[in-house]
């Protein structure tokens with residue numbers, strides 16, 4: 065076994081990568097690998113995951129095999145390594161036969177420190193892998209192994225056999241998708257039950273988190289841009305058409321904005337990206353197709369014109385701002401019309417229930433009545449004790465009351481249900497609901513049955529959502545969204561931690577009285593004009609029948 069001292073890895077960091085310091089968790093992860101132990105590394109995008117396997121590959125004898133899902137990613141990383149004088153290459157189906165043979169030869173000769181392989185191509189290497197010295201297997205983007213995950217790749221399931229075939233070679237799985245269920249799935253699928261898990265902080269304290277109702281978004285955006293003139297930013301929209309419309313609107317007001325979506329040719333896209341990176345056109349109005357691999361440090365703001373389909377996406381997208389660590393502003397426009405549209409996208413897909421549960425969680429985040437950052441980080445399993453002071457809620461908090469007793473009741477119900485039940489059942493039990501599902505499972509005999517029967521179902525549901533947003537509870541997304549306790553819950557139950565809850569009725573009333581009447585009047589005017597126009601065009605009276613969702617859509 066190698067004995068590499070702390071001193072050595074710091075040297076390697078400096079000489080091969082040119083860095084003076086490790087990023088959070090890198091050193092611990094690298095040492096764990098050097099101790100020949102299996103590792104799961106959860107770090108946000110940009111957190112420096114690659115170095116966690118690249119450096120041990122250099123420190124240890126032999127070759128590291130890196131499994132990576134995207135050919136483009138492989139190529140970028142290999143180019144970067146080569147530029148640093150490290151012998152690395154990749155093996156995948158995009159290469160011509162001769163090139164593949166060349167790679168196999170290099171591998172056999174033991175000349176490579178790192179070989180990047182697509183999971184589909186791994187079987188082709190099998191006969192060589194058995195005859196060379198492998199120092200490490202690194203599974204990048206390891207969430208792709210989870211069939212629950214958003215990026216499932218069937219070929220990743222073949223990686224199951226790696227640990228059986230090479231029991232003594234340490235294995236590291238890396239991902240930025242950290243929910244607890246995915247983490248557990250990764251360990252199970254890769255047969256590394258004893259892997260040590262390292263979770264880096266997902267906190268980006270310099271990002272101001274702002275969520276606003278989606279009324280008059282265009283006006284809100286123009287007002288925002290007046291204050292943020294000359295800054296670079298990204299606006300994310302759901303549809304290609306809306307990116308083009310909004311980009312045109314902004315251009316007509318004198319802003320340099322370009323639309324970006326998957327419907328453009330790859331030349332057009334490259335050009336737009338370059339214009340953005342070089343500050344030629346500082347505003348990009350894009351679908352989520354934009355951003356992967358964009359490493360621009362001075363993006364000062366990100367706006368979600370439409371609500372993203374889950375918190376994972378939201379986090380990734382806002383994370384593209386403020387990479388330089390300087391303050392950046394993020395705005396999420398929230399409208400129920402978006403929720404409905406996103407629901408439609410999810411319906412009928414193979415992972416419908418999972419996607420809908422994640423969408424619901426996104427919506428709950430948007431409706432949060434407590435610190436956004438707590439809610440955001442709690443989603444990733446990270447629990448901060450203090451409110452952040454850098455989000456819209458912290459800036460203007462609602463009125464809170466002492467909700468400790470309610471929180472205790474909810475937490476003890478979740479405990480007694482052994483963290484096996486989703487929110488609906490937890491509510492039923494707390495309210496003492498006399499229904500078949502409750503009786504079938506004998507829950508009427510639980511001590512917490514009916515413990516909160518004095519609170520209405522809707523209020524109690526709101527409180528539970530607030531507890532989710534405050535990181536006291538968590539959802540296990542892979543199995544019908546059962547509720548889990550977090551370390552905070554234990555503090556609430558046993559250590560006298562107090563919980564503040566907002567009085568939702570008051571807040572809802574406030575929203576209704578402050579916002580609704582004006583909005584309705586505005587909409588009505590617009591509809592009237594629309595109806596007249598239509599009548600003119602078709603030459604007969606026209607009537608417009610609209611749903612609530614249509615009403616919401618109409619305003620933009």
Ligand code: ADP
Pocket residue numbers: 083084085086087090107108109110111112113114115
């Ligand atoms: P991830 O895969 O976690 O998204 P990367 O491995 O691509 O992140 O690294 C993100 C960026 O951070 C890269 O530009 C990388 O060179 C840089 N980086 C990695 N480690 C360090 C370090 N110790 N000090 C400074 N920069 C680092």
Ligand code: MG
Pocket residue numbers: 113114204
């Ligand atoms: Mg990476």
